[in-house]
Structures are given as C-alpha cells and as structure tokens.
Amino acid sequence: GQKQPLVHSSSSCYVIKIGIPVKRTKCLDYLRCKSVHLALIQESHLKAADVHRFQNRYFKVICSSSAANKTKGVLIVSKRNFDFSIIRSGGDTEGRITYAVGSVNNTKYAFVSVYAPTEGDPLFFQELLHFIRPLEILRGIGYTSKQGFPSLSLFFFFLYLYLMNVGGSWALL
Numbered sequence: 001g002q003k004q005p006l007v008h009s010s011s012s013c014y015v016i017k018i019g020i021p022v023k024r025t026k027c028l029d030y031l032r033c034k035s036v037h038l039a040l041i042q043e044s045h046l047k048a049a050d051v052h053r054f055q056n057r058y059f060k061v062i063c064s065s066s067a068a069n070k071t072k073g074v075l076i077v078s079k080r081n082f083d084f085s086i087i088r089s090g091g092d093t094e095g096r097i098t099y100a101v102g103s104v105n106n107t108k109y110a111f112v113s114v115y116a117p118t119e120g121d122p123l124f125f126q127e128l129l130h131f132i133r134p135l136e137i138l139r140g141i142g143y144t145s146k147q148g149f150p151s152l153s154l155f156f157f158f159l160y161l162y163l164m165n166v167g168g169s170w171a172l173l
Contacts, residue, residue: 040113044073065091065098
C-alpha cells in the first residue's frame, strides 16, 4: 500500500467541559472538519470510566489520564484509520500526563499530552521528567501561552530538554 505520512494534521485542544455531550460532539466534529489525525486534549474533566465517551465512529482515545474527581484530565485521540501501532502507553494518576509510544511506517514516535499546574510546581516537572526520560523519542510539546514562561521551573524544564519554541510548537534540538 501507499505510505502514510506521520500526521497530516495534529492539534492540541483546550476545551472546557467536554463531559457535556454537545461540546464533546462539537469538538470531535471540529477535529474531523480540520482533518486532524492526532489530537492532544487537555483538561477533559472526564472520570476514567467516562473517557470512552470522547470517541465516535471517526476518532478513538488511544491513551488517557484522569483524576479521581472531574478535574484535570488529558487524552490523546487519533483518527480510527490512522495507522499508529501502539508499543506502550501510560500516564500519571492525577490527570496531568499521558503518553503513547508507537510506530507509523516502521518509525517510532512518542506523543505526550500534558496539563501543567497553573502555579509553578517543581514536583510536577520532576514527575513529568520521570515519564518522558525513558521515551526514546520526544516529538514535541505544545505550549500555548503568549506571556512567556509562568515559572522558572517550566523555563528550566524546557532548557533541560533542549527544547525551543518554533512557530508556536516545541521542537527537540
């Protein structure tokens, strides 16, 4: 068959209260309309038992992390026909970090969806490093703040990983 590019379109989404069916549907419709193959969702506010609700006939959840209550929550969602073979996936128990390592056309990739605390928390960044250090590949991290780094901890975290902002997304140097 024809080789499929890694991702025709990817997106990082921040949607408030996707637990509400209408918002869930609109978000999934938006991803389909934009031909997104892979989406990193932050602040899903879904309990672990409800994560499956953020799926339809076009998209599936490939990994997630949820808090015990309806706060926080991160998901990685892919198009159902996107040929991403998952090697391993996981996340924290706080609803802040989830990751998937897999392959497309025999090339390994790692995707990480992160919902960082609004206040600088050095322990959070230590935990994030715990998850991403073992990953052989770090493709990129979305960081959408236009006000610069909210904390020195975040600045030094990115500096440690040799990441720089390139056109709104983070790239490994």
